[in-house]
Amino acid sequence: MAKEEEVILLDFWASMFGMRARIALAEKGVSYEYREEDLKNKSQLLLEMNPIHKKIPVLIHNGKPICESRIIVEYIDEVWNDKAPLFPSDTYAKACARFWTDFIDKKVYLNGRNLLFKAEGEEHEASKKEFIDSLKLIEGELGEKPYFGGESFGYLDVSLIPFYTWFHSYEIYGKLNIEQECPKLIGWVKRCIQKESVSNVLPESVKVLGFVQQARKRLGLDE
């Protein structure tokens, strides 16, 4: 008989980092309790479980917190190691997957955020260029493979696919066309969203856009 597992995910529906954890849990077929956080009014539980960063996502497994999405996904892969391995067995391939996930967090996320939430001008233009260049570099890493993980969906696929829900917003406020710039990457996206673990988890792009529009209004960027 399986041991009683208590798995709770503190998350925010639009967070691409939270989506990583949700996809990983779905890949492994783990039952868990999803708890939506109001980021303007964070719960006592979140503040206790992640006192240093006070951020989502936080995975709470049998009362113990794991923070930071990349660390959460590795943890999920190590604990529920009976199916759907997310990491390749080759150590060098693992190092590459970790390297590119870190790159996504540093370059795609931060530049993407500037595209959405900075006023037009020099900084915005510079972020747009870096954003496109970053996506092209990642597309280069995909090469001819069906997934970043090779034949199967893996850690780097999990790390990047959530950003797809934000593409529509990046395109509008960055005035760019991601499919034109990175057609192979969009091919990979279409492949990924056929997986249940992805399509059941990802919110609609139009909902994310609504969220972005509200945030921009609050920042005084639009009327």
Added chain:
Amino acid sequence: MVQEELILVNFWSSPFGCRVKIALEEKGIPYEYKEEDLFNKSPLLSTINPVYNKVPVLVHNGKSVCESLNIVEYIDEVWSDRSTSFLPSDPYERSQARFWADFIDKELYEASKKIYRCKGEEQESGKKDVLRILKLVEGELGNKPFFGGDNLGFVDISLIPFYSRFYTWETFGKFSIEEECPILVSWAKRCSEKESVAKSLVDPIKIYDFILYLNNYLTK
């Protein structure tokens, strides 16, 4: 025995490169060291690290591994038969070690730069930030001799290179880290007694002189 080609491309003062040196020394693996001139980067660096063009880079049988914590994990996994693992075997403990190393990586270096590059309010905020980080990390150490327990672990390796910079931070910031974080400084001294660390840490005075030189160079 397979001939391994292992090259570490680094710059002597980098605390990130120092992490890799300690990891290699802990495992007792022979390697070739290549010093990179950061003021005049070689074409080699852009071929082995085309994404960031930064050090350190570990080149193992022609394949590059970049980003210091990534390199340390790679070394731990490839040479898992040599020395105790840097990361614990329990997945939860592993996640915590990764968390603290990531925390140090995200915040300490950037905060510390404010101490020696800025003045006034900016400098004060850098000091406060560095102390906040060190105190949190000290709390995580608790009563253990090392973050890794009885042996140097992933968090020890991530943090100890910054010990070479304590003198610089204290001198610029006019404060004493030992007074604020006595347990952490004891830990640092304990780490420095380990051969792998003693061989790899840079002399604090050399770091201080270099930072003075850089400050002058950057203002020109």
